[in-house]
Amino acid sequence: MTTARTDDAMLRERGLRVTGTRLAVLRALDEHQHATADDVVQAVRADLGSVSVQAVYDCLHALTSAGLLRRMEPAGHAARYERRTGDNHHHVVCRSCGAVADVDCTVGHAPCLTPSASHGFAVDLAEVTFWGLCPACAADPVPAARTSGTTL
Amino acid sequence: MTTARTDDAMLRERGLRVTGTRLAVLRALDEHQHATADDVVQAVRADLGSVSVQAVYDCLHALTSAGLLRRMEPAGHAARYERRTGDNHHHVVCRSCGAVADVDCTVGHAPCLTPSASHGFAVDLAEVTFWGLCPACAADPVPAARTSGTTL
DNA sequence: GGGCTTTACTGGAATCGTTCCAGAAAGTGT
DNA sequence: ACACTTTCTGGAACGATTCCAGTAAAGCCC
Numbered sequence: 001m002t003t004a005r006t007d008d009a010m011l012r013e014r015g016l017r018v019t020g021t022r023l024a025v026l027r028a029l030d031e032h033q034h035a036t037a038d039d040v041v042q043a044v045r046a047d048l049g050s051v052s053v054q055a056v057y058d059c060l061h062a063l064t065s066a067g068l069l070r071r072m073e074p075a076g077h078a079a080r081y082e083r084r085t086g087d088n089h090h091h092v093v094c095r096s097c098g099a100v101a102d103v104d105c106t107v108g109h110a111p112c113l114t115p116s117a118s119h120g121f122a123v124d125l126a127e128v129t130f131w132g133l134c135p136a137c138a139a140d141p142v143p144a145a146r147t148s149g150t151t152l
Numbered sequence: 153m154t155t156a157r158t159d160d161a162m163l164r165e166r167g168l169r170v171t172g173t174r175l176a177v178l179r180a181l182d183e184h185q186h187a188t189a190d191d192v193v194q195a196v197r198a199d200l201g202s203v204s205v206q207a208v209y210d211c212l213h214a215l216t217s218a219g220l221l222r223r224m225e226p227a228g229h230a231a232r233y234e235r236r237t238g239d240n241h242h243h244v245v246c247r248s249c250g251a252v253a254d255v256d257c258t259v260g261h262a263p264c265l266t267p268s269a270s271h272g273f274a275v276d277l278a279e280v281t282f283w284g285l286c287p288a289c290a291a292d293p294v295p296a297a298r299t300s301g302t303t304l
Numbered sequence: 305g306g307g308c309t310t311t312a313c314t315g316g317a318a319t320c321g322t323t324c325c326a327g328a329a330a331g332t333g334t
Numbered sequence: 335a336c337a338c339t340t341t342c343t344g345g346a347a348c349g350a351t352t353c354c355a356g357t358a359a360a361g362c363c364c
Contacts (some may be wrong), residue, residue, distance in 0.1 A: 017311065017360055037350075055313050057351070062312090073227035078350060092273045101271040119253040121244045123284035132275035169331055169340065189321075207342050209322070214341090230321060 014066040024048050025059045029069065029083050034100040036078045074098060074129065090127070094134035103130060166218040176200050177211045181221065181235050186252040188230045226250060226281065242279070246286035255282060 007026045011018045021044065028043035029035055035043070037057060044051045060081055063069040072091060073079040077098040090103045159178045163170045173196065180195035181187055187195065189209060196203045212233055215221040224243060225231040229250040242255045 019312065019360075021313075052314050054315080054352085058312070071227075075223075075225035075231070079227070092270055092275060094273065101273065103270065118244055118255065118282070118284070120287040121246065121253065121282070121284045122290050123244060123282045125283040127281045127283065129279045129281070130270070130273070130275045131277040131279065132270070132273045135272040138274050171331070171341065173342075204343050206323080206344080210341070 010068060011066075014068065016062060016066055020048060021051055021055050022059050022063065024051075025056060025063065026068070026083070029081055033082050033084075033102075034072075034080045035082075036080055038078065040081065072100070072127075074100065090129065092130040092132060092134075094137055095131055096133055096137035099134045099136075101134075103128075162220055163218075166220065168214060168218055172200060173203055173207050174211050174215065176203075177208060177215065178220070178235070181233055185234050185236075185254075186224075186232045187234075188232055190230065192233065224252070224279075226252065242281065244282040244284060244286075246289055247283055248285055248289035251286045251288075253286075255280075 007023055008018050011022060016022065024044045024047045025040055027047065028040045032039055032043060037053075037060060040060065041051065041053055041056045044056060060069065060071070064071050064081070067085055069081050069083060070085045071079055071081055074091070074093040077093070080100055082102075084102065088104070092101045092103050093099070159175055160170050163174060168174065176196045176199045177192055179199065180192045184191055184195060189205075189212060192212065193203065193205055193208045196208060212221065212223070216223050216233070219237055221233050221235060222237045223231055223233055226243070226245040229245070232252055234254075236254065240256070244253045244255050245251070
């Protein structure tokens, strides 16, 4: 893992204290991209022995607002966290199991992501979510959830 | 309201029973586009006198899966429902107060909405959410929430 | 490397939106 | 009208997340 020493530096750079819990959270997210808060709790416990749920939530919030983590919350599923930040990437979410995968923006920078009429809103960010079925769920029929959006 | 008689027909067309609650829910959403479940409960109570929260949730689900309503759930806020369905429109969400406004797709049909690599997912729908501040919140400084995505 | 200040972590209770349950009530086709 | 569904009521339960007050650890200064 080449990230151990780097994580330490990253935390300091952003003025965050370096604690075992924070490093363990970052490590957990290196191994499980798109992990839920609960996944992270499990991973950190496996790593450090024990942590409170709140400590993990605190870390996730601290790291997210420091820009080291990105949080995404697919409708109807628990929030997921990932380490890829600052790049133009979007997500495919499985309707059935909630699995998430990254999707790189086809066209260069934010393509169609400038709203035509923004109704006076000061827009600073665009988020694209693709909905569908992951290979596993497509193969094996399981009840699906309902959400709506742009039909392709 | 020209929709009263039409709503009745729309429900029958989709094989749904026509009940006072359902009509009231549809009426409520004519008046408050992007209403939350709770807003709808309030509106229906003002209209019919009383309803249980569950009756409203049942209606919202029934109408949503019949395609008469569209459900959207901005991360960190309660779900919102709207009557515009089947068209390519997206949303701007206010980080501070959660207000939602419609945004029409600039470019014709689903523009950059075909994921480059879909990781084997059977994608059927793309959803675009713009994040920012509504005019009211931009004017008057209130603590904001944190979410992350594609920076414009 | 000892103290002091600041920030993180613990455990438990509380919140919010939503769903589940069983029974009563109302809509629909014949 | 009648029987058959489907919907509505009220209350309890749920999962994810947050709030709270107290304790423990990290960083900084000398």
